[in-house]
Amino acid sequence: MCARFNLTSSDQVARYFQGRLAFDEPPRYNIAPSDTVLAAVAYLEQGLKLEPQRWGVHMGHRPQPVINLRSESSMIEKTLAQGSRFSRCLIPTTGFFEWRTEDGAKQPYNFVLKDGEAFAFAGLCQPGQNGPPECAILTCEPNELVSEYHDRMPCIIDAGKVDALAVRRRPRRGLVPC
Numbered sequence: 001m002c003a004r005f006n007l008t009s010s011d012q013v014a015r016y017f018q019g020r021l022a023f024d025e026p027p028r029y030n031i032a033p034s035d036t037v038l039a040a041v042a043y044l045e046q047g048l049k050l051e052p053q054r055w056g057v058h059m060g061h062r063p064q065p066v067i068n069l070r071s072e073s074s075m076i077e078k079t080l081a082q083g084s085r086f087s088r089c090l091i092p093t094t095g096f097f098e099w100r101t102e103d104g105a106k107q108p109y110n111f112v113l114k115d116g117e118a119f120a121f122a123g124l125c126q127p128g129q130n131g132p133p134e135c136a137i138l139t140c141e142p143n144e145l146v147s148e149y150h151d152r153m154p155c156i157i158d159a160g161k162v163d164a165l166a167v168r169r170r171p172r173r174g175l176v177p178c
Contacts (some may be wrong), residue, residue: 001066002067002096002097002098002137002139002152002153003067004031004032004097005093005095005097005121005154006027006028006029006030006031006094006095006097006109007025007027007028007031007038008027008028008029008094008095009094009118010025011024012094012116012118013038013092013094013118014120015117015159016092016118016119016162017040017048017092017162018162019049019136020047020048021049021050023038023050025038025122031055031058033065033067034055034056034065035054035055036054036055036057036132036134037050037054037091038051038091038092039051039053039075039089039090039123039125039133040089040090040133040164041087042088042091042093046078048162050052050092050172051133052132052133053089053104053132053135054090054128054134054135055134055135055136056075056132056134056136056138057086057124057125057126057135059135066136068136068137068138068154069124069136069137069139070138070139070140071122071138071139071140072140075129076169077104082135085126085127085172086125086126087125088123088124088125088146089119089123089124089125090120090121090122090123090162091121091135091137092118092119092120093118093119093120093121094100094112094116094117094118095110095111095112096121096153097109098149098150098153100113100149101146103132107148110124111145111146111153119156119158119159120156120157120159120162121137121154121155121157122137122154122155122157122158123136123137123138124136124138137154138154138155139152139153139154140152140155146154148177150164
């Protein structure tokens with residue numbers, strides 16, 4: 001599920017965040033795990049900020065970073081409820097890829113919004129263990145379109161719900177900014 005995505009328009013991302021976040025970065029058509037991505041993190045005093053983060057979080061017992069986390073997992077709820085180092089974030093994008101085997105070869109499909117605008121994945125982030133902050137994409141059951149290609153898809157956050165990130169990001173015991 002979603003091991004590649006793209007971010008091709010700074011202007012579209014600025015529109016998604018209603019002009020509150022701006023950046024100027026060249027288009028990226030093949031963002032892969034362990035690459036640096038942009039994540040929007042909410043701070044009580046500063047509001048939303050775009051920060052560079054490494055895609056993949058280190059989780060205690062796992063030797064490899066985790067790039068996707070099941071949103072409905074009880075582990076997510078426990079992690080957030082126990083005042084872990086994780087915080088919520090949004091990962092802006094203009095599309096994500098899923099692959100399907102056709103005629104013996106894997107064929108990539110780029111999923112974008114009908115209007116071609118940017119959107120964001122729900123994510124969790126944490127301070128890095130000896131490097132930059134880290135993030136992972138939250139996944140959910142696929143919609144009707146994506147289900148033909150994969151049994152999971154990234155959780156997509158509607159632009160009108162961006163403010164909920166700031167509301168939910170209240171200080172809790174152990175909660176630290178990414």
